Amino acid sequence: MSRSTKGIFRSSSMAKDYIRSRIDREIVREFxxxxxxxxxxxxxxxxxxxxxxxxSWREFIEYVSAIEGSDDEDxxxxxxxxxxxxxxxxxxxVIYDNIDDILTSDINNHSLKWxxxxxxxxxxxxxxxxxxxxxxxxxxxxxxxxxxxxxNAFLLFITLNLRxxxxxxxxxxxxxxxxxxxxxxxxxxxxxxxxHRQLGNVGKLKIYLPVFLLNxxxxxxxxxxxxxxxxxxxxxxxxxxxxxxFTGSASGRLIIPxxxxxILNQPLFLLHEGPDLRQYDFPNVDITx
Amino acid sequence: MSTWTKKPVTWTIKxxxxxxxxxxxxxxxxxxxxFREYVQNAGDSYTDFQRVTGKSPQNQVQVRVDERNGTLxxxxxxxxxxxxxxxxAKKIAVSPKAVRTTEFVGFRGIGIWSGLAACEKxxxxxxxxxxxxxxxxxxxxxxxxxxxxxxxxDEILQDRxxxxxxxxxxxxxxxxxxxxxxxxxxxxxxxxxxxxRRYSERFLPVPxxxxxxxxxxxxxxxxxxxxxxxTPWTANYNLIINNEPVYRKFPDTKNIQFPTKxxxxxxxxxxVAIAWVSExxxxxxxxxxxxxxxxxxxxxAIRVKNFVIGxxxxxxxxxxxxxQNLKWFVGEIYITDPDIRPDTKRxxxxxxxxxxxxxxxxxxxxxxxxCRARALSAQLTVLQKCTSAQTFIDEIKILCAxxxxxxxxxxxxxxxxxxxxxxxxxxxxxxxxxxxxxxxKDNPDQESETVLAIRRYYRxxxxxxxxxxSLGQINTFELQLPELIxxxxxxxxxxxxxxSERPKRRSQARTSRLPGKPVNPEAVFKxxxxxxxxxxxSSVTKKQVVDLDTAIDAFQAAVASVLGDxxxxxxxxxxxxxxxxxxxxxxx
Numbered sequence: 015m016s017r018s019t020k021g022i023f024r025s026s027s028m029a030k031d032y033i034r035s036r037i038d039r040e041i042v043r044e045f046x047x048x049x050x051x052x053x054x055x056x057x058x059x060x061x062x063x064x065x066x067x068x069x070s071w072r073e074f075i076e077y078v079s080a081i082e083g084s085d086d087e088d089x090x091x092x093x094x095x096x097x098x099x100x101x102x103x104x105x106x107x108v109i110y111d112n113i114d115d116i117l118t119s120d121i122n123n124h125s126l127k128w129x130x131x132x133x134x135x136x137x138x139x140x141x142x143x144x145x146x147x148x149x150x151x152x153x154x155x156x157x158x159x160x161x162x163x164x165x166n167a168f169l170l171f172i173t174l175n176l177r178x179x180x181x182x183x184x185x186x187x188x189x190x191x192x193x194x195x196x197x198x199x200x201x202x203x204x205x206x207x208x209x210h211r212q213l214g215n216v217g218k219l220k221i222y223l224p225v226f227l228l229n230x231x232x233x234x235x236x237x238x239x240x241x242x243x244x245x246x247x248x249x250x251x252x253x254x255x256x257x258x259x260f261t262g263s264a265s266g267r268l269i270i271p272x273x274x275x276x277i278l279n280q281p282l283f284l285l286h287e288g289p290d291l292r293q294y295d296f297p298n299v300d301i302t303x
Numbered sequence: 304m305s306t307w308t309k310k311p312v313t314w315t316i317k318x319x320x321x322x323x324x325x326x327x328x329x330x331x332x333x334x335x336x337x338f339r340e341y342v343q344n345a346g347d348s349y350t351d352f353q354r355v356t357g358k359s360p361q362n363q364v365q366v367r368v369d370e371r372n373g374t375l376x377x378x379x380x381x382x383x384x385x386x387x388x389x390x391x392a393k394k395i396a397v398s399p400k401a402v403r404t405t406e407f408v409g410f411r412g413i414g415i416w417s418g419l420a421a422c423e424k425x426x427x428x429x430x431x432x433x434x435x436x437x438x439x440x441x442x443x444x445x446x447x448x449x450x451x452x453x454x455x456x457d458e459i460l461q462d463r464x465x466x467x468x469x470x471x472x473x474x475x476x477x478x479x480x481x482x483x484x485x486x487x488x489x490x491x492x493x494x495x496x497x498x499x500r501r502y503s504e505r506f507l508p509v510p511x512x513x514x515x516x517x518x519x520x521x522x523x524x525x526x527x528x529x530x531x532x533x534t535p536w537t538a539n540y541n542l543i544i545n546n547e548p549v550y551r552k553f554p555d556t557k558n559i560q561f562p563t564k565x566x567x568x569x570x571x572x573x574x575v576a577i578a579w580v581s582e583x584x585x586x587x588x589x590x591x592x593x594x595x596x597x598x599x600x601x602x603x604a605i606r607v608k609n610f611v612i613g614x615x616x617x618x619x620x621x622x623x624x625x626x627q628n629l630k631w632f633v634g635e636i637y638i639t640d641p642d643i644r645p646d647t648k649r650x651x652x653x654x655x656x657x658x659x660x661x662x663x664x665x666x667x668x669x670x671x672x673x674c675r676a677r678a679l680s681a682q683l684t685v686l687q688k689c690t691s692a693q694t695f696i697d698e699i700k701i702l703c704a705x706x707x708x709x710x711x712x713x714x715x716x717x718x719x720x721x722x723x724x725x726x727x728x729x730x731x732x733x734x735x736x737x738x739x740x741x742x743x744k745d746n747p748d749q750e751s752e753t754v755l756a757i758r759r760y761y762r763x764x765x766x767x768x769x770x771x772x773s774l775g776q777i778n779t780f781e782l783q784l785p786e787l788i789x790x791x792x793x794x795x796x797x798x799x800x801x802x803s804e805r806p807k808r809r810s811q812a813r814t815s816r817l818p819g820k821p822v823n824p825e826a827v828f829k830x831x832x833x834x835x836x837x838x839x840x841s842s843v844t845k846k847q848v849v850d851l852d853t854a855i856d857a858f859q860a861a862v863a864s865v866l867g868d869x870x871x872x873x874x875x876x877x878x879x880x881x882x883x884x885x886x887x888x889x890x891x
Contacts (some may be wrong), residue, residue, distance in 0.1 A: 091439075094367070095428055095479055098378045103367040104546035110372060124371070 029244035029285045033252055035070050036289070041239065041254055042071050042132065042169065049131075049167040056127055059134030059171070060113060063092040067134055067171075069100060078106040079126055081113045117155035117162070129166040133159060136171070140178025140215075141223060148181075157230050163257070165233045170255045172223065175248055176215045184218040185211075187225060191274055198271055201300040206278045209296050216243055216282070219251055224277045227255060232266025234259060238277065240293075244285040275301045334492045335502045336649070340417035341377040341480050342366075342507055343610065346540050348381025348478055355382055356432060363541040370494045375422075376481040383431040383476040389438045389466055392427070395456075415480075419444050421493060423484035430471045437471035440464070445484075496545055503542055504552045505600065508609035510539045512550035520561045523553070527579045530564040534577045534637055536608040553581075553633055554599045560584050567636065567668045569660045575643075576661070578603070578668065580634040582679065592630045601630045603672075605665070607638045613650045616669075618662050623669045628676030636665065671752055678756035682766055685737045688730045689773035695727040696780050703791035717792055718865055724784070731777045737761050737770050851889070855880065 046055060054076035061067050061080050068078050082093055090110065097106050109116070109124045113135070116124065135156070142150045159170075178184075192207050210217030224238050237256040244250055260267040282294040342364055349360035360381060367376040384392060392415050418425050423445040430437040443463040450459055485493050492498040503509055511524035531537040542549045553559070559581040567576040580603075583593050593601040602615040619626045642657035652658050702716050702723075741761045761767060859877060866873040884890075 091426060091428065091481070094369075094374070094376060094481060098365055098367055098376060098479060099477070101365070101546060103365065103543075108369065108372065 027244070027246045030246050030250075031066070032285060032289055032291075033242055033244060034067060037242065038067075038171065038254060039070055041256075042074055045167075045169050045256060046074050046131075055131035056129075057132040057134065058126070058130035059132070060136045061134060062136065063089050063096060065093070065096050065100065065102065065106065067136075068102065068106065071132070075105070075132070077127065078102070079124070079130070080106050080108050081116060082108055082110050083112045114151040114155040117158040118151070119158075129163045129168060131166070131168050132171075133168060134171040135159075136173045137175065139175050140180070141172075141174050141219065142178050142180040142183050144179060144181045144183055153226065156227070160227075160231050160234070160257075165259050167259055168257050170227075170253075170257060172253045172255070174219060174223070174251050174253075176219070176251060177248075178215055178219070184215070184222045187222050188218060191221065191225065195271055195274060195299075198301075200275065202297040203278075203299050205297040206299050210278070213282075216249075216251060220280070220282060221277055223253060224255070224280075225274065228269055228273055228277075231257065232260075235267055238280060240280045240283050242283040242285055242291075272301055275299045334421070334490045335498070335506075337417045337421050337490070338375075338377075338493060338499060338502065339506065339610070339649075340414055342503075342540070342542065344414045344480075345377055345379035345381065345478070346508065348379045348383070349540070351382040352432065352476070361541075362538070363543060366499065366542065366544045368494055368496045368499065368545055370496075373485045373487065373494060374481055374483050375485060375493050376479055378477060378479040380477045383434070383478055384427075384429040384438060385431040385434050385436070386438060386466075386468065388431065389427070389429060389440050393440055393442075393464055393466070415440070415442075418480075418482045420448065421486055421490040422482035423486075424482075426481045426483065427478065428481075429478040430475050432476035433473065435470060435473045437469050437475075439467045439469075441467070500544055500547075500549055503544070503549045505604070506611040507542060507549075508537075508539045508606075509542045509549045509551055512552070515550075515553060515556065517556035517561065520556070523556060523562055523581070527562055530562075530579055531577065531637065535639060537606075537637055538609065552599045554593050554595070554601070558584055558593055559633055562634070565668070567664050569664045571660075573640075575640045575657075575664045576605075576636045576638050576668075578634055578636045580632055580672070582675070583631045592627075593633055599633075601633045603629065603632070603634050603636055603669075605636045605638065607643055607645050607652075609637070610645070610649065612645045612652070617651070618665050619669045622666050623673065625673045625676070626669070628673045629669060631676045631679060632672055636668070671756070674752045674756040675760075677753050678758075678760040681737075681757045682760040682763070685734060685761065686766065686769060688733050689769050692727060692730045692734065692773050692777050695723050695730065696776065699723050699727075699780075699784070700787070703787050705791075713792060720788065720792075721865065727777065727780075731774070734770055734774050734777070738774055741767055741770070851884075 042055075055074050057068060057071075057075050057078045059067075059079075059081065060083075061078070063082075065078075065080070068075060068080075080093070082090060084090070090108075093108060097103060097108070107125075109126075111124065116126070122128075137152065141152055143152060144150050156172075188207060188211065192203070195203055210221055213220075220241055224236070227236050234257045237258060239254040239256070242252045244252060278296065278299050281296070284292040284294055345364040349362050352358070352360040363380060365376075365378040367374075367378075369375075395416055415425070415427065419442070421444075423443075425442040425444055427440040428437060429440075441464070446463045447459055452459075482493065485491075487494065492502075511527060513522075513524055515524045516522040560583070562579045562581040565578045565580055566574055567578055569575050593599075595601055600615060604611045604615050605613065605617050616626060616629050619629060638661065640657055640661050642655050643661055644653045644655065645651070646653045652662065699720055702720050705716065740758055743758065745755055745758065747755060761770065858880075862873055862876050866876075
C-alpha cells in the first residue's frame with residue numbers, strides 16, 4: 015500500500031518511483047541516443063504537482079508543457095512551488111486545462127510546441143469509459159495526440175487505473191482478435207487468450223491498448239515494452255510505447271497477424287513493493303505452427 | 304467651573320475602519336513598486352537568516368512570471384516564517400523591522416499588503432529554518448476590495464485572511480509570495496518579463512554584470528565592487544527572472560572611462576555618501592553625452608540601502624547649473640548617512656534632521672561634476688586644436704611641395720598657404736593659452752571650481768604631453784616656414800613672407816581709403832552707372848552681370864590683400880589690367 019498522503023506533500027508510491035527512475039529513465043535515455051542524440055527533449059503530459067518524471071529525467075529534457083486539469087487550488091499552488099524550488103521556471107509551462115480537450119482540439123489555444131518527444135498520460139481513471147454514443151474521450155484524445163505528432167519519433171507513457179467502464183468493449187475486442195487469428199490454427203492461442211481473460215482488466219488492457227494503438231498509427235511502427243502492473247494509490251497498469259516513424263509505404267503500415275501474436279506473447283511485469291520486479295509469462299502463441 | 308479629569312481611552316480594531324484599506328488598495332504603490340516591495344522583503348529575509356544562523360545566505364531572489372495564467376511569484380531562501388512570524392506578517396503597517404536594526408530596508412510593515420490592488424488573491428507559502436511545518440497565508444484581495452466600506456477592519460478581513468499549516472521538510476527554509484490573477488488592466492507590467500527586468504536593472508540591488516570590462520583597463524564591475532566593499536548597505540541580491548539573471552546595465556566600456564571612487568561629505572566634513580563615477584570617452588567631439596539607445600543609462604542614481612530613490616539626477620533640478628552636462632557621466636551615489644530614509648513612494652528622502660545637509664552635499668557633488676564636464680570639454684577642444692595644428696602643417700607642406708614647378712596654379716596655392724598659416728597662428732594661440740594655464744598656481748579661494756577643474760584636466764599626463772608636443776612642433780615649423788615658401792614660390796614668396804612678417808593692420812586697398820557718403824540702402828542695390836555701355840558678362844557662368852568699375856575695384860582689393868599694394872607684383876598686375884581689357888574689346 016502507498017503511504018498515506020494526508021498532510022504529506024509526497025504522493026508517489028515506491029513502486030512508481032522504481033518504474034520511473036529505473037525502468038522508464040533507461041528507456042528515455044536509449045530513445046534519445048537513438049533518435050535525438052544532439053538535442054534535448056520536449057515533454058507533454060500530466061506530470062503531477064511534484065513533477066517527479068520531469069525531475070527524474072531532467073538531464074534529457076529541454077521543455078515541459080505540464081497539463082493540470084485539476085481545479086484544486088492546493089494542487090495548483092503546490093505545482094508552482096515545485097517548479098520554483100527546482101528552478102524549473104523557464105522549463106515548465108503550466109496549462110490549466112483538460113488533457114483530453116487539448117488533444118482532441120484542432121486549435122492550438124495554449125501555444126503548445128508540437129511535436130513532443132516524450133508524452134506522459136498518467137491517467138487517474140480508466141482508458142475507455144465509454145459514453146452512451148459508444149465513443150470515448152480518452153480514446154479520441156490519444157488518436158488526436160498521434161495525429162499532432164507530425165510523424166516524428168516519440169515515447170508514449172500511459173498509466174491506467176484498472177477500473178474501466180468499458181461496457182464490454184474489451185471483451186468484444188478480444189473476441190475479434192480470437193476470431194481473426196483462429197483460422198491460422200496457432201498453437202496456444204486459445205489458452206493465451208483465456209489466461210488474459212482470467213486476469214480480468216489487467217489481461218484485457220494488456221491486449222486492448224496495444225491493439226488500439228497499432229490500428230490507429232498507420233504512419234508509425236509502435237514498439238511495445240512489456241507493461242508493468244504495480245501498486246500505486248490503486249492497482250495501476252503502466253505501458254511504454256516507442257513510436258518509430260514508418261516510411262515503408264505511402265499508404266501506411268500494414269497490420270499482420272504476427273503483430274497481434276507479439277502482443278499476446280509479451281510478458282507482464284509485476285511490481286508490488288519496492289525493487290521486487292517479477293515477470294509473469296503467458297502461454298506462448300506459436301506462429302510457426 | 305470644575306477642572307478636567309482624564310478618562311482612559313482604549314483602542315480595538317473596531318476603531319479602525321476598513322476604508323483605511325482604500326489607501327493601500329488605491330495606489331500607495333504603482334505597478335512596479337509593488338514588485339519592488341516583495342523583492343525588498345525577500346532581501347530582508349536574507350538579512351534575518353544571517354543574523355539568526357550566522358551563516359552566509361545564498362542571496363538569491365527568484366521570480367517566476369506566468370503571463371498566460373496571470374501569476375507572479377517571488378521566492379527567497381532566507382530565514383522563512385513560523386506561525387508567530389506569519390501572524391506578524393499579516394499585520395497592517397506594523398513592522399518589527401522598524402524597531403530592529405537599521406540594516407533592514409523595509410520598515411513600514413506594508414510589505415505583504417502591497418499587492419492588494421494588483422491581484423485577486425495573494426498567497427504566501429513559507430517554512431522557517433529548522434521548523435518542520437509549512438504555513439500558508441491566503442488573502443482574498445478581490446473580496447476585500449469589493450467590500451470596502453466604513454465598517455470595522457476586522458469585519459472585512461474576517462474569513463478573507465486565512466492561515467493554514469501542514470508538515471514540510473525540516474531542511475527547507477523559504478518564502479514564496481504569489482499574486483494570482485493579476486489585474487491586467489492596471490498592473491500588466493507585473494506580467495511583462497522585459498518590463499520587470501528593465502525596472503530591476505535600474506532600481507533594484509542587482510549585481511553588476513561580470514562581463515562589463517575593458518580589454519586594456521580591466522573589469523569595471525570588480526573595480527566598483529572593490530570601492531564599495533566597506534560601504535554599508537551595498538549588498539546585492541542575485542535576482543533571477545524566469546531563470547535568467549538580472550544585472551545593472553551601464554554603457555559599453557568603449558563609451559565610458561574606467562570608474563573612479565568619490566567620497567561625498569557635508570559642510571562639516573562628515574561622509575554622507577560614497578559614489579563611483581565614470582566619464583564619457585567621446586573624445587572626438589565636443590558633444591560628450593553618453594548615448595543610452597541601448598537601454599543603458601547616464602547621469603547619477605542615488606541609492607538608499609541599495610535601492611534607487613527617484614529618477615536619475617535626483618536633487619540636481621534646483622541649485623545646480625548646466626545639469627545637462629551630468630549626462631557626460633554615469634555613476635551611482637550610495638547614501639551612508641543612517642538618518643536618511645526614503646519617503647513612502649521612494650521618490651525622495653523623507654524629511655529628517657540630516658535631510659538638508661545631505662541634499663546640499665549631493666548638489667555640491669553635482670556642481671563639481673558639471674565643472675568636470677566643462678573641463679572635459681575644454682580638454683577635448685584643446686586636443687582637437689592640437690590635431691588641427693598637425694593637419695595645417697601637413698597641408699602647408701603639401702602645397703609647398705607641389706610648386707617646385709612653375710605652373711598657373713601657383714597664385715591660388717599662395718592664397719591657400721596664407722590662409723592656412725593664419726589658421727595655424729590662431730590655433731597656436733589657443734594651445735599656448737592652455738600651456739600657460741597649466742603653469743599657473745591654483746588659488747582655490749579666489750578661482751572658480753570650473754577654472755580649477757580645467758587646469759586639472761589640462762594637467763593630465765597625456766593631455767599635457769600632447770599640448771607641449773604640439774606647441775613645440777608648431778614653433779619648429781614656423782622657423783622653417785619662410786625657407787619652405789621661398790623654395791616653393793620664389794620671388795613671390797617674398798611678398799607672402801612680408802605680409803606674414805608684418806604685424807596685422809588695416810587693409811591698404813583703394814576701396815578702404817575712399818571717404819564714402821551716406822546712402823539709402825535701397826539705392827545701393829540698384830545697378831550702378833558705370834559709364835560702360837555694354838554690361839559685362841561672366842565668361843564662366845554666362846549669367847552674372849556686374850559693372851566694370853565694381854569688378855575692377857573688387858579685383859584690385861583682392862590682389863592688394865594678398866600681395867600688398869606696395870609690392871612689385873601688385874603693381875605689375877594692376878598695370879596689366881587695361882591691356883587685358885582691351886584684348887577683350889573693352890575700352891577703358
